[in-house]
Amino acid sequence: MxxxxxxxxxxxxxxxxxxxxxxxxxxxxxxxxxxxxxxxxxxxxxxxxxxxxxxxxxxxxxxxxxxxxxxxxxxxxxxxxxxxxxxxxxxxxxxxxxxxxxxxxxxxxxxxxxxxxxxxxxxxxxxxxxxxxxxxxxxxxxxxxxxxxxxxxxxxxxxxxxxxxxxxxxxxxxxxxxxxxxxxxxxxxxxxxxxxxxxxxxxxxxxxxxxxxxxxxxxxxxxxxxxxxxxxxxxxxxxxxxxxxxxxxxxxxxxxxxxxxxxxxxxxxxxxxxxxxxxxxxxxxxxxxxxxxxxxxxxxxxxxxxxxxxxxxxxxxxxxxxxxxxxxxxxxxxxxxLMFIYPITIILIVLNILPNRFTSPLVFRAVVVVTIMFSIPDFFGSIGMQKFISPILEILPFGKYSLAWLIPAIVTLILMNVLSYKKDKTIS
CATH class of the missing domain: 1.20.1740.10 (Amino acid/polyamine transporter I)
Incomplete structure (x- = not known):
């Protein structure tokens, strides 16, 4: 460089x-x-x-x-x-x-x-x-x-x-x-x-x-x-x-x-x-x-x-x-x-950095959708609804740290790539 x-x-x-x-x-x-x-x-x-x-x-x-x-x-x-x-x-x-x-x-x-x-x-x-x-x-x-x-x-x-x-x-x-x-x-x-x-x-x-x-x-x-x-x-x-x-x-x-x-x-x-x-x-x-x-x-x-x-x-x-x-x-x-848009932004940045073979449109869609879904509890918690959201966040990994989206997004990324690999192998 x-x-x-x-x-x-x-x-x-x-x-x-x-x-x-x-x-x-x-x-x-x-x-x-x-x-x-x-x-x-x-x-x-x-x-x-x-x-x-x-x-x-x-x-x-x-x-x-x-x-x-x-x-x-x-x-x-x-x-x-x-x-x-x-x-x-x-x-x-x-x-x-x-x-x-x-x-x-x-x-x-x-x-x-x-x-x-x-x-x-x-x-x-x-x-x-x-x-x-x-x-x-x-x-x-x-x-x-x-x-x-x-x-x-x-x-x-x-x-x-x-x-x-x-x-x-x-x-x-x-x-x-x-x-x-x-x-x-x-x-x-x-x-x-x-x-x-x-x-x-x-x-x-x-x-x-x-x-x-x-x-x-x-x-x-x-x-x-x-x-x-x-x-x-x-x-x-x-x-x-x-x-x-x-x-x-x-x-x-x-x-x-x-x-x-x-x-x-x-x-x-x-x-x-x-x-x-x-x-x-x-x-x-x-x-x-x-x-x-x-x-x-x-x-x-x-x-x-x-x-x-x-x-x-x-x-x-x-x-x-x-x-x-x-x-x-x-x-x-x-x-x-920030609680809502930041996780989506982070995931999009990471997906755009990874090699194309790991980030097909299907992988993009699945990971982003999961990230949005698991960001919603953090969002509601940040607007004063902690009392109603706490039971959900206690169950989710890192939920009590306002990072409920992190593990589901990583798991989805890995799982979707494994499924895509098996599908390609079956076709070939």
């Missing part, structure tokens, strides 16, 4: 589109509560927020189409419904959340202005970038992302090397690895992989790069660069949260913890650095999400540029409306949606 200037530019652009509000907020608090079990929490978090998204980028490199290709083996109708659902979730939850975080951590503490004003200005700038999408890769990859990476890395390094004989609290989690895995859902990185991966592909094609093998190499290389960046940042932020766990109350909010860590590591200038970090992280993610959504809708309407512009405007308008709510409310609303 060759790494050159192009792959690093694309890799940093991809990293910046992944590394947004959720990526910044969740790891430190997770580390704080994980305490001495921070490594196991990190392992779970990395699986759902680094490895699976990286596999999603690899799947894009293999398909080099649109998001519709991810689920086309199930059926064209299912694929369309799945894509619309993912893009709808993306522009109504993680995208507005970036504006909410920016307001709470960057604007309100310094200027005291309203959330409405922040959302309007913020998404006006996002729209400006989205409408100039041909420059997105270069702007993100050459300028914004390196600054973003350096700022957060400085906080991590100073924190790690400044503490002598650290005292770390005991963990609050009974199953730290599972907790880390599920918390990784909130980053939206698996969904981000299937959304922004398409942005990289379309951006390459706009630049006139249509060589399949070359593009595959660029996409895979850039995915590895982005994945390494995420791994360093996530593990570092979680460890910093654990490292300073004795200096914060356990009921500290995510934004308060980030501000506190920046002050401890960087002093008074920490808040300024953190403001830059939050603003860049949130902004680049919003640009990636809305660009991907506009690309998709544009593709459904014969590549109409008017449709692209209209979609971008609507997505930014929704961002303004929803982005003025506080972060906690948006995170809470996101949980049920």
């Amino acid at each position: 060759r790494f050159n200037k192009e792959t690093f530019v694309a890799g940093f652009a991809l990293f910046s589109m992944f590394f947004g509000a959720g990526n910044l907020m969740f790891p430190p608090l997770l580390g704080l509560k994980a305490g001495d079990a921070w490594f196991m929490v990190t392992l779970g978090f990395v699986i759902s927020a680094v490895i699976i998204p990286l596999l999603g980028i690899f799947a894009h490199a293999r398909l080099q189409g649109t998001m519709l290709d991810f689920a086309k083996k199930v059926s064209p109708t299912f694929s369309l419904i799945y894509c619309i659902l993912v893009y709808l979730i993306s522009i109504t939850l993680p995208s507005p959340r970036t504006a909410s975080v920016t307001h709470e951590m960057v604007i309100q503490p310094f200027f005291g202005t309203s959330a409405w004003l922040t959302s309007v200005v913020y998404f006006s700038l996002v729209l400006l970038f989205v409408l100039n999408r041909s420059k997105v890769l270069n702007l993100l990859g050459k300028f914004l992302s390196p600054v973003l990476f350096i700022v957060v890395l400085s906080i991590i390094c100073i924190g790690v090397f400044s503490v002598q004989n650290p005292v770390i609290n005991p963990s609050e989690f009974k199953t730290p690895m599972i907790k880390g895995l599920l918390e990784g859902y909130q980053t939206f990185d698996a969904i981000g992989a299937v959304v922004v991966g398409a942005v990289i592909i379309i951006s390459l094609k706009i630049k006139g790069e249509n060589n399949f093998i070359r593009n595959r190499r660029v996409i895979i290389s850039s995915g590895i660069v982005a994945g390494m960046g995420l791994l360093i940042i996530y593990s570092g932020m979680i460890y910093n949260g654990a490292l300073f766990s004795t200096q914060f109350e356990t009921n500290v909010t995510r934004t308060e913890l980030l501000s506190g860590l920046s002050f401890i590591t960087l002093g008074k200038i920490g808040k300024t650095f953190l403001s830059i970090l939050v603003g860049l992280a949130c902004f680049t993610t919003a640009v990636g999400i809305i660009t991907g959504t506009a690309d998709f809708i544009k593709g459904l309407f014969n590549n109409s540029q008017k449709v692209y512009i209209l979609t971008a405007v609507i997505a930014c308008f929704l961002g303004v409306l929803i982005g003025q709510f506080n972060v906690h409310n948006i995170v809470t609303i996101a949980i049920p949606a």
Whole structure:
């Protein structure tokens, strides 16, 4: 695998589109509560927020189409419904959340202005970038992302090397690895992989790069660069949260913890650095999400540029409306949606990575249907129906850990391939 200037530019652009509000907020608090079990929490978090998204980028490199290709083996109708659902979730939850975080951590503490004003200005700038999408890769990859990476890395390094004989609290989690895995859902990185991966592909094609093998190499290389960046940042932020766990109350909010860590590591200038970090992280993610959504809708309407512009405007308008709510409310609303769509997304990524001989259309359909069926109890449990769902989840393997879909999906994948093998052998 060759790494050159192009792959690093694309890799940093991809990293910046992944590394947004959720990526910044969740790891430190997770580390704080994980305490001495921070490594196991990190392992779970990395699986759902680094490895699976990286596999999603690899799947894009293999398909080099649109998001519709991810689920086309199930059926064209299912694929369309799945894509619309993912893009709808993306522009109504993680995208507005970036504006909410920016307001709470960057604007309100310094200027005291309203959330409405922040959302309007913020998404006006996002729209400006989205409408100039041909420059997105270069702007993100050459300028914004390196600054973003350096700022957060400085906080991590100073924190790690400044503490002598650290005292770390005991963990609050009974199953730290599972907790880390599920918390990784909130980053939206698996969904981000299937959304922004398409942005990289379309951006390459706009630049006139249509060589399949070359593009595959660029996409895979850039995915590895982005994945390494995420791994360093996530593990570092979680460890910093654990490292300073004795200096914060356990009921500290995510934004308060980030501000506190920046002050401890960087002093008074920490808040300024953190403001830059939050603003860049949130902004680049919003640009990636809305660009991907506009690309998709544009593709459904014969590549109409008017449709692209209209979609971008609507997505930014929704961002303004929803982005003025506080972060906690948006995170809470996101949980049920994630409990349903994340397992389906993970399974589609895995199926698209496996060799074709193991993923016939029949296998795709069976595994996805089973995944949906066994995700329903987790979904109902997340909307307050735990009392009625608990007896079912107690029976299912990993059901009490909100992973009731995992074993049935694996068993179905194996069983369907065994049956297909026996059928082929009988015919021959």
